[in-house]
Amino acid sequence: MTYLTKPKLHHPTLQKNKVGYTRRDYEGKISTLCAGCGHDSISASIIQACWELDIQPHRVAKLSGIGCSSKTPDYFLGNSHGFNSVHGRMPSVLTGANLANRELIYLGVSGDGDSASIGIGQFAHIMRRGVNLTYILENNGVYGLTKGQFSATADAGSKSKRGVVNRDAPVDTVSLALQLGATYVARSFSGDKKQLVPLIKGAIAHQGAAFIDIVSPCVAFNNHEGSTKSYDYVREHNDSVNRLDFWPTRDAISIDYQAGAVIDVAQHDGSVLRLRKIHPEYDPLDRVKALNYIAEHQAKGELVTGLLYVHPDAEDLHAHLNTVDTPFNQLNARELCPGAAALAKINAALR
């Protein structure tokens, strides 16, 4: 395979954000995925979200497992460190990385094979621990990179390209994340950038385990009639409960809605999640109701999307472990080593 670098032709009119970067500065290498792959649209949404959030690209660490989806961190944020780790094991690597330096922004990118099969254990436990990250699951119902086998998120009854019908029950990663304690849970569609970009922004601003399940059609192996993860199927069955507008601060809010039509959720970092209600009865602050709602609508064959749950005052793993503010990777012998005098005392107590 040849190695492609994107020509950096800075257009003078490219708009800069508050930290002085244009959108191009958030791009990465040219994608080697199939043309039309949902994963590429997700990369574009991540780029847009980071640019809009005025994040300095190098302050993001992007980690992934193995799969087509897990290759994508090479295709955005080219000035960030990336780690294409082990199939299904991104969560543990990210947890360790997060412990080492609490000041960076952590993006975890995974696929449905990566997260719902081989890595379901690690997926579960990173949610439980409340690691401060944005976990993006690019869900196409198949193993793209190994050429189209069903994954564990494939719906029972859905048909493979070769006509085989899946009989196993699907893993619903959103319900799992909710049960396991994720504090920001959303579902979206790679083809709905308007919905997706604010959801990613809200997730990045969230100070805890944020999970977004993004249905992302695989044009090579799972975009046919009979698939429940195709572009057509998702467009027809998308049941969006709300629309998110992300505001970095309360002062920045510039659009007013009539009372009752929106829910404002202030997050820990000062950002505001303004949710325009589509289903008036849907309450994204109630975890148990969210679980029920999703289950009910899933049974009807609908794909519930939107910001499904948020706990605005979430605590993260560092809070649980009561760690110091200084990143561990900046601590040295002076801060960490108890020294010879303390050792002499320890020796004395061992006699």
Added chain:
Amino acid sequence: MKPKRIESINDFVIKFANVNGSGSASANELFARSILRMGVPVSPRNIFPSNIQGLPTWYEVRVTEKGWLGRRGGVDLMVAMNPQTWNQDIAEIEPGGYLFYDSTRPLPQSKFRDDINVIGMPLTDICNATYDDSRQRQLFKNIIYVGALAALLDMDAGAIAELIGEQYKGKEKLLKPNLNAMQMGRDYALAHLKCPIGLRVQRADAVGKKIFMEGNSAAALGAVYGGATVCAWYPITPSSSVAEAFERYCKRLRVDPETGKNKFAIVQAEDELASIGMVTGAGWNGARAFTATSGPGISLMTEFIGLAYFAEIPVTVIDVQRGGPSTGMPTRTQQADILSTAYASHGDTKHVLLFPEDPKECFEFTAQALDLADRLQTPVFVMTDLDIGMNTRLCDPLEWDDAKQYDRGKVMSAEELQAGKDFGRYLDLDGDGIPYRTYPGTHPTRGAYFTRGTTKDRYARYSEAGPDYVDNMQRLLKKFETAKTLVPKPLLSAALHPARFGVIYFGSTSPAMAEALDALAAQGIYVNALRVRAFPFQDEIADFVAAHSKVFVIEQNRDAQLKTLLVNEAHINPASLISVLHYDGTPITARFIVKEIAAVTAALNVRPLKKDKAA
């Protein structure tokens, strides 16, 4: 006929046969420590089953004024407190040895042996008469027999009282009854039993400044001193107490006094796939991180170990070795993970191993492993075992030089990047095979790279080109050569006389080997001994083999794993090596080594030298 009596001062083995969970462990340890307080070295060992309550457990104490800390083999005094294992316990006593037992319920003569000395004491009766509560009856029974043993062995009761005083300092409610129980046992023995027996403990001055510590605690303390901030682990005997001790020490030594916040993070992971993943992630991001595990954990970790090798990420693993799969034997000791760690993972990989001999080296090597992992950007294994890890062992006091700085290895700073220093993640700038790395988040436009396993060029760009792959693999070999210059050197114990034979040994075999060398010399068999302390092997090791006609390789595994590694990696002719292998789950003994070596030397027709004459 009266049985003969073993007579010995400060040199015997006493074994306690107990029921797991009966509270005997702390009483037995009290006994061992009291002897230390009298200035006489002891070497205690736990022999325990894989369960928490009800199954047999043994505690063996070797009393050894000469300081031979290896297991001796054989038992001179059996404290038989477990009816379940009675027959096997009785059989183990040396002829002329002693049996101490609870004589509350009479036992038929057939239950005893006529070549041993039997000492019965109605422990249950005494307890029932003194305590109402059943738990108390059980717990104090242990202290009562310690008191009785003090009388039988002519021990200093003051030393025991002193220790009880230290143990229950500030807990007056417990102090008094424990002292009373000990005294009651002692008084009973003095009044009703023939004291002392032929085995006696006499005050000596053979302990000096030595400390008494478990290897796992020492390794944990090494991690604290070596600057580990992240510990991710999954419970497995015999390694769990490393993480537990790390937590204990950190709570004492690593809490910021001003903020009350922790300069450490300990995560009990969901499995070893996750614990090694967390360590890898933390290492990638520039924190010092370690995990502690045992053989089955190593098996699960191997995929990540390979990634860390290829992606060049510092990782420290403490492997407290045990037997094979499942439970039972696995909670006995072995040195059987040498090959599975040296070559862990898929693709061409080899890893740095360190072999500590005792708690002191567990401390030093763990701290050093964290330096080596950063310097070499690779996984480093501290290969201890159950025998060192889970037994309290007498060793020299731990030392630390306050002038020492951590070696964080080659990390390019924002300033260097800004100044335009050439950064290629896999570029060998210095000719030692070790590239530079950057921590994530260092510089806005320079130094970021995408970490992958194999498919890359010197600048970490995606490449599936064969020459790029080969270039990288060759550099990794060069880096492994560099590792040879950094890992602990082998240590030579030269025989008093020129020797045709050599012996190579490592790790927990050390105390048995020292004793064996002494015993062999007493028989006129002189061998030079080399203690290997690390892999990759330095040239000294091959030179040592070349300088002898035959070299024994002593190991505690079936398949001669170190020998295989020596042949494979140090290019040693296997014909020059003779394996001495001990792998029944008990720690190797000097007796075993002497027997094996003496048999071979006799067969090779080596006439022992007269003790006082050089060859």
